[in-house]
Amino acid sequence: MSSFDEMDAFEGASLSARAMQARPMPYLDTLNPAQREAVECLDGPVLMLAGAGTGKTKALTTRIVHLLSTGRARPNEILSVTFTNKAAREMKERVAGMLGQAVEGMPWLGTFHSICVKLLRRHAELAGLKSNFTILDTDDQIRLLKQLIQAAGIDDKRWPARMLAGIIDDWKNRALTPDKVPAGDASAYNNRGTEFYALYQTRLRELNAVDFGDLLLHMVTIFQNHPDVLEQYQRWFRYIMVDEYQDTNVAQYLWLRLLAGKHKNVCCVGDDDQSIYGWRGAEVGNILRFEKDFPGAMVVRLEQNYRSTGHILAAAAGVIRGNQGRLGKELWTDAGDGEKVRLIGHWDGEEEARWIGEEIESMQRGTRGQAPLGLDQMAILVRASHQMRAFEDRFLTIGLPYRVIGGPRFYERLEIRDAMAYFRVVVSPDDDLAFERIVNTPKRGLGDKAQQTIQTIARENGVPLVEGARLAVESGQIKGKGGGALRQLVEGIARWGRLAGDADTTHMELAEIILDESGYTTMWQNDKNPDSPGRLENLKELVKALESFENLQGFLEHVSLVMDNDKQDADEKVSIMTLHAAKGLEFPAVFLPGWEDGLFPSQRSMDESGLKGLEEERRLAYVGITRAEQICTISFAGNRRVFGQWQSQLPSRFIDELPEEHVEVLTPPGLYGGGYGAAAPGGGMGAEQVRSTIDEKVAQADGYNSPGWKRMQARAGQRGLSQPKESKHQVIDLTATSSFTLGERVFHQKFGYGAITGIEGDKLEVEFEKAGTKKVVARFVSATDDVPF
C-alpha cells in the first residue's frame, strides 16, 4: 500500500465513468438470476445472503463494475470493505480483470483497518494524535499494558496483561470509550479495568500511537462528535459495500451505519450460517437485524452452490438445521449427488492420522476408483491447532509433504519483529517501544538495571529513550561493557537515520547495514539452534520484501496492517489448518478429524457461552463440510491422548445430526462398525460409566437439549467405548468433578503411585510413595485398579 497522500481519493480517479457508460454490459449475462438481482439493485439497502460457494465474490465484484459502468459512481466514490487483506486483494484483482485495466482509482477498497488508517491520518488531530501516529500490534500492546500494571504495583502474574488486553479489546470492539464502559463491566480486572483502560488510552496518546481497535473506535468517535466530517464522507462514499457482514463487530457496525446514514446505499454481503468469530467480538446480530436497521431493505439469497456435490450440501444442511434464529437458506446444486459424506471411527488419534495418511496416498494414486487428486487438492481441517501434531508426526514418518496454514504470521515472528523494531527506531527515534525491544537484542550487557537508568533519565529530561540512552552514556551513568555497547547502538541509530535521508543509499542497503552493524545478523549466525538458519532466511526475505516500497517508512506502514504469510510455494502439499483458517477456501477432498464431544464441539466454548457457543461450533461444522467439493471424510477417535493422559472420547453430537441417507459409514479393518459409533472389539467402558459421564456432561452443558443429543444419549448405552491399548491405567474421569474416593490408590505421571488422603472438589491430596504428599488436580491422576468391565 502506498502512503496516504498518493492514494488521496479526492484528487479524482483515473477511470472515466462516463466513458464506460455507453458500453454494453455482457458481464450481467454470466450471472444467475439471484446474483443478477443483487448486482442490479444499486440504490437503497441490500442484504445479499450468500451461502458457501454461491459465487459471492463474483456478485460483489460485478456489482462494483456495474456501478462504474452505469456511471452511478466514480471509482473513488465506492467504499468497499473486507476483513482481510487477502479478500481485498482478490476483489481488486477481479474488478481489474473485468474492467481490463488496473484499479488505481479504487482507493477505498480495503480492509476496515486500512481504510480507517487512511481516514484517521487525515483527521488525527481530532483524536488527539499527530497524523504520523504508529500502529501497535498485539505484542506492543501487551508490553505497554504490562508496564502500566507493574507501575501500579499490581501482581501481573495474578492479573496478567494479556487478560487486561482482552478486556480492553472487547470494549473497543463494542465501541466503548473508557467513559462509556457500562457499570456492569466495572468488576472487570479486579475492579480496575476501566481505570487501566483510561490510563492506557492516555499513554497511547502520549506515545502518538494507536492499537488495532483504536483505528475503528477513533473514527467512530470522530464521526459522532464532528458531524461536518461525517457529512463530508457521507457525500463522498456514495455507495458502500461490505463483505463478510456476519463478522462485523459493534464498532464496525456503527461506523458503517454512520457512513451509510444519509443515502443508505449500502450492500452487505454475508452468511449468518458462517459466523464463527463471535469470540472475538463479531455480532451475528448485525446481519440478523439488517432489515430492522435498514427498513425496506432488499434481501437477496444466493443459494445455488457451484462447489459441492448434493450429498455434501445435504449433510451440511442437516447439521446447520439444528441452529435457532437463522435467516434461513438452503443450498442446492444441479451438479449431481456425488459421493456420500464418509464417516469413520478410529481406535485413537494416532490411528486416525495413520488412516488419513493412507487415504491421502490412495487418493493421490487414484486407487479409490476415480481421477487421481493432487496433494494440494486435499486438506485436513481441525478444530484446534494442537490436533495438527498427530498429522505432522505421521506425515513426517511416511514422508508425505504437507503444509500448515495459518501458523505464526511472517511478521509476527521473533526475528522479523526484532528487525522491524530496528527499522522503527531508525525511522522514528521517539519510538520507545521499539527501542526497548532492541536495546539488549543482541545481548549487550544491558539488563534491568541499565534499562531502568535509561528510563529514569529519559523521563527526567522529557526525551525519548534513545536520547535518554545517549545522555546516560555521556554522563557516565552507564559504564563498562554495557556502556560501550550502548554508545555504539546510539551512535548507530543516529548514523542509520542520516543514511535514511541519503539518496546514495537505497533503503534495502540501509536495512542490511542496520541488521549487520547492530550485530543482529551475527547473533543468529552464532546461534546453534536448528531454527536459526530459517530465521536468517526470513530476514533475507524481509529485506527482499522492501524492494516494492519507496522507503522504510512506507514499508513499516504497510507491514503493520498487511503482509500475509501465504507465500505459496509451488510444491504440491497437503494442507493442514484449523476450521477457522479454512473459511473461504475449498478443496476437492476434505478430511474433518476429531469429531468428538468436548473437542468438537469444544467443551470450553460450551462452558463459556452455553447454547450460543454450541451454535457457533455447529456453524464451524457447517463451514468445514462445505469446504469439500467432492469427497468429505469425517472421523473421530475413541481414545485420545490429552495432556499426556489417555482419555476416552465420545463421538461428537454433530455426528448424530448428519442425515443418515447422505452418509456412508466406513468399516475399517479391526473395528466393528455398527451405527455411527464404531466400537472397539472386546472390552469397552461399562454402560454405567458411560452414562455417568454423559450425565455429568449434560449437567455441565446446561440447557443443551437437542434431539441429536438425546438420540446419542439413548444410543450410548448400547454402543460401548474402546479402552486404551497401551496403558492399563484407565482414566476414569473426564470431567472437573472427581469420582475418587479416600484411600484409593492412584497413579500420577510425574509423582508415581500414591494414596488419596484428601479430596476438595477437583483437587486431591495424595500421599505419594516416592514424592511425598502433594495436592494435585484430579485430571492428572488415574486410578490404578483396573476399571471393572
Add this chain to the structure above:
DNA sequence: ATGATGCGAATTTTT
C-alpha cells in the same frame, strides 16, 4: 546479567 530449572496453563485469530 545471563543460562538453567520448575511451575502452570494449554480453542478458535485478523488487523
Add this chain to the structure above:
DNA sequence: TTCGCATCAT
C-alpha cells in the same frame, strides 16, 4: 506433552 514465563543459581 509442550510451551512460556519466572525465579533461581551461576
